[in-house]
Amino acid sequence: MTETPLIGGATLAPVDSRLAGARIGVVTFPGTLDDRDASRAVRLSGATAVDLWHADTVLADVDAVIIPGGFSYGDYLRAGAISRFAPLMSQIIDAANSDAKLPVLGICNGFQILTESHLLPGSMIKNDHLKFLCRDTVLRVENNNTVWTNAYAPGAEITIPLKNQDGQYIADEKTLDALEAEGRVAFRYVGTNPNGSRRDIAGISNAAGNVVGLMPHPEHAVETGYGPGHTGTDGLGFFTSVLNTLLGGK
Amino acid sequence: MSEISTEPAKKFNIDTVANAEVTPEVELPWAELGLKQNEFDDVVKVLGRRPTGAELAMYSVMWSEHCSYKSSKNHLRQFGDKVTEEMKKDMLVGIGENAGVTNLGDGWAVTFKIESHNSPSFVEPYQGAATGIGGIVRDIISMGARPVAVMDPLRFGAIDHPDTARVMHGAVAGIGGYGNSLGLPNIGGEMVFDSIYQGNPLVNALAVGVMRHEDIRLANASGKGNKVVLFGARTGGDGIGGASVLASESFDDTKPSKRPAVQVGDPFAEKVLIECCLELFKGSLVEGIQDLGAAGISCATSELASNGDGGMEVELTSVLLRDPTLTPGEILMSESQERMMAVVTPENMAAFEAVMDKWAVEYSWLGEVTGTGRLIIKWEGEVIVDVDPRTVAHDGPVYDRPFARPEWQDALQADVFNGSAADASRPSAPEELKAAVLELIASPNMCSKDWITNQYDRYVGGNTAQAFPDDAGVIRVDEETGLGVALATDANGRYTFLDPYHGAQLALAEAYRNVATTGAIPMAVSDCLNFGSPEDPDVMWQLAEAIRGLSDACMVLGIPVTGGNVSLYNQTGTTPIHPTPVVAVLGKFDDVARRTPSGWAEDGQAIYLLGTTADDLDGSEWANLRGHLGGLPPKVDLAIERELGEILINASRDGMIDAAHDLSEGGLAAALVESALRNNTGARVALDEVAARDGVDLFTLLFSETQGRAIVSVPRSEEVRFNDMCTARRFPVSRIGVVDAAGNALDLQGLFSAPLDELREAHEGTLPKYFG
DSSP states (O other): OOOOOSSSSOOOOSHHHHTTOOOEEEEEEEEEEEEEHHHHHHHTSSEEEEEEETTOSOOOOSSEEOOOOGGGGGGOOSTTTGGGGGGHHHHHHHHHSSSSSSOOETHHHHHHHHHTTTTSSEEOOOOOOOOOOEEEEEOOOOOOOOOTTSSSOOOOEEEEEESSSOEEEEEEEOOOHHHHHHHEEEEEEEEOOOOOOEEEEEEEEEETTTEEESSSSSSSSSTTTSSSTOOOOHHHHHHHHHHHTTTTOO | OOOOOSOOOOOOOOOOOOOHHHTOOOOTTTTTOOOOOHHHHHHHHTTSSSSOHHHHHHHHHTTSSHHHHHHTTTHHHHOOOOHOOHHHHHEEOOOOOOSSEEEETTTTTEEEEEEEHHHHHHHHHHHHHHHHHHHHHHHHTTTTTTTEEEEEEEEOOOTSHHHHHHHHHHHHHHHHHHHHHOOOOOEEEEEEEEEEGSSSSSEEEEEEEEEEEOOOOOOOOTTTTOEEEEEEEBBTTTOOOOGGGGGGOOTTTTOOOOOSOOOOOOOHHHHHHHHHHHHHHTTTTOOEEOOOOOBHHHHHHHHHHHHHEEEEEEEEEGGOOOOOOOOOHHHHHOOOEEEEEEEEGGGGHHHHHHHHHHHTEEEEEEEEEEESSEEEEEEEEEEEEEEEHHHHHHHHOOOOOOOOOTHHHHHHOOOSSTGGGGGTOOOOOHHHHHHHHHHHSSSEEEEEOOHHHSOOOOTTTSSSEEOOSSSEEEEEESSTTEEEEEEEOOHHHHHHOOOHHHHHHHHHHHHHHHHTTTTTOOOOEEEEOOSTTTTTTTHHHHHHHHHHHHHHHHHTTTTTEEEEEEEEEEEEETEEOEEEEEEEEEEESSSSGOOSSHHHHHHHEEEEEESOOOOTTTOHHHHHHHOOSSOOOOOOOOHHHHHHHHHHHHHHTTTOOOOEEEOOOHHHHHHHHHHHHTOOOOOEEEEHHHHHTTTTTHHHHHHHHSSOOEEEEEOGGHHHHHHHHHHHHHOOOOEEEEEEEETTTEEETEEEEEHHHHHHHHHHHHHHHHHH
16 A cells, blocks of 8 residues: 555654554555554554555564455455455464464454454344444443453443444354353443444454454544544554553553 | 457448548438537538547537536636636636646645536436546546545435435435545535425535645646556446437447446445556656546547647547447447546556556556647547547537526515515514424424434544534645645525525625634635526526626635536426525635534533624525525625634634534524534523614524624633624624533523423434435
8 A cells, every 4th residue: 555645644753662663554455445544543552554455465574453444345245255365364364363363453344354254253234224324432342351452441431433334243143142251242332233233242352352353443533633523532542452462561 | 247349340330530521411310419400510610521420429428518518608707707816826727627726835735626416316316426426536536636525515305205215315325335435534515405406406526635736637638659548447338328329330239228328336446546546646657637527538538639739549449348339439428437548658658557457457558649639539440530629628619598687586586575474473482482493403404414424434534623514524634734624515596596696695605604614714616506407598597697696706705716517407397496506615724623613512601693683584494494485685795704704714713712603594593503412512592682783583583594694602711802803803793692511401591491402303303204
């Protein structure tokens, strides 16, 4: 992905130079939309964002990977169904499953790609009301023991924008029971369930806690003036969580 | 995707230029293609012979009203003529290119444009609205800019008409489905319901893009020997419309006979095309670029060639096709979406191809720029088009259509609301006024538009500082400095129907006020002029008056029109729509962090009303709810608008106000409710004093649509400074209330107190009730 020359990049001097040493990859597929937003979130957390291209056959030297939102391959066939076969995805799948447990965060279309890749169980179908929905949602952090959620207090309620057409999380009852039993439900919608997701599930993790996927967009809640209510920055915790892990804090 | 024909089978009766020269007697279907006898005669005169079938296809589509502006051109000149040096100061590219470009400073430039996609959106609302977005976004890319936001002013028929839901669901889903897939935040627009638009909805689309000065690209083909390339989606049979009559040139009777008249969009292809073009610009790999919209390859080749310094020669069989049965005429006229044409130097061809391959975008080299001054199009080496490109692209017919003030206009203007039968039961008791406020804010035009805007992504890009329902959308351009832009679109068809000259000015005044309300400095205008048939002298008068009014007002406000679009023949049967000049105003922020939002937030802040209120109920939403349309629209005073704008901009810059909302449709009543509901923060308001000052009753104060007004909330610490500023400028200002966060109500003291929950239920319930 070429960094656009057209939008000035936020050049924040990191407070801790160790943070800038953390390299977080952001994958771009054809049709990815929120890659620049995810990179901005990484920079705002103090780390270094690394552009990754779907067709690359080697995973660059990165400490974690974010698969951002969008409509990769136009959501044609099924959301995420084509992207999972990208050359870079097999590298990411291997690294996530390896002993090194590469941290991977899938947001919206990224979550869909992770379920298609079988890094996470279940699947997403069209919202129960059948319309695209863009709305700020309140999420409860159900598990703050993952690589991407450890900066949050247990049970914390955070406001994160949701925007999608195919956001209804489904899985068979056995899988849902297992997710609950193993504490792998990472986030639940509080109040209104915006899309009919089973058991109000907004996001889940794998057993090891290094892979997390969710439908809402934490990268849209990282900067005052541009997030929910134009003040919310509740999404920053995702990006600081992974730094906690990488820098040995948690 | 269908199989691609590789063998150039002789399935067409190719009408070559050589053939045309020796067969002058051949009858051509020029009338079926929309040309008039005099226009066809002109084509013959220009060419010195009869046109070939392919040439006829090109001239007919390029000389259409849509592409040539033949009925409006003589009037549109005023936008270029009524411009001062001061207004030109920041204009980097003016009218005539794909979109105008305005200087933002710090090396940044912004380009924006609004266009219509009305008729396709009635026939097939989803694709019509979707491809409306696609087309305007490609105009923005063609200028070298990265598109950063879109907006959609919409006008549909009566909310309770059975067909309105079809158009509403389709158009909104189409705008969302296409726009959301491009990664462009939708930051605003309008939604108006009126039975006058029943058989002719208005679906307008605006796009805005930003670039560095050095990235500005123009649509011209220069440099002899440079290559011409077509890239993006393949060319198919969509959007050909009238060209099907040329199917007589086909020998193949198995070819698909029914072609969709409405283009079908593929947002994924467009998104890839955006990124691919930006990478081409970054590498300086194209000399000139043009998007393919109306009239497809006919338009792109003739415009690129006529704007360049030489000619162009292309081989039409090199065009990659989705449908191998397309005839040369159809290929030239096809409006297949997501295509671009560019001019590339021979040295850059390999680098160009590498970018295409990276993004998996298909391309084909069609030919090259020549020094002949002619546009030559060949089919398997035989010349089927040999024209001076200027005659196709720029020298079309121009008409001075007759126009006259309609004979019914006087009677219409004499039929004022005040004292009319419709005004017989004017609310005055407190409980009547409360019911009237609830009725107003639940009405189709004044109700919450969340049902629509919740289907649009407003977050993507991370630069949306403000979006609907705030007065204007605000986008950050430069993350380091906070440099940004504000955009608003406005029009009031009822005002313009009552008085086209002032109605157009009112549209400009409101858009200007909306931009200034956010604290941005208004800089430029783009307009989408939606009118009925120019062959009707009444409609032509409306158009002429609206253009005259708009161009005069731009002079007074000191902001130039940088581009736009005219959409004519908008009518149901013989009934034209209300004249609807949709005006978009773009403003600039040095730092979007100082933007002023519309909702109250801080408890205890003082609420001030700027401006005075007169009896301006003619054409108002209230009169509309009572089924009345007559009289004169609110008076326009552009000096007051300018003064108010300066106050709002200064107050924003100096941190004197924390919220501001302009007063327009629905008057003070609508503004108070909207400011309260925005952040669910109530207020106590007392209106007696200001009603007495202006000499109006409380009903008029609440529902009149007098222009040049706004409400602002002022922190206690800033009240003295704010008052001093208004006094120094001799601008009427009155403290009407105080923000009351704990009250959870809009308390109009001495009248009634309406709980916010009750207001919200009324305001937000309407669209879900009708559309699910």
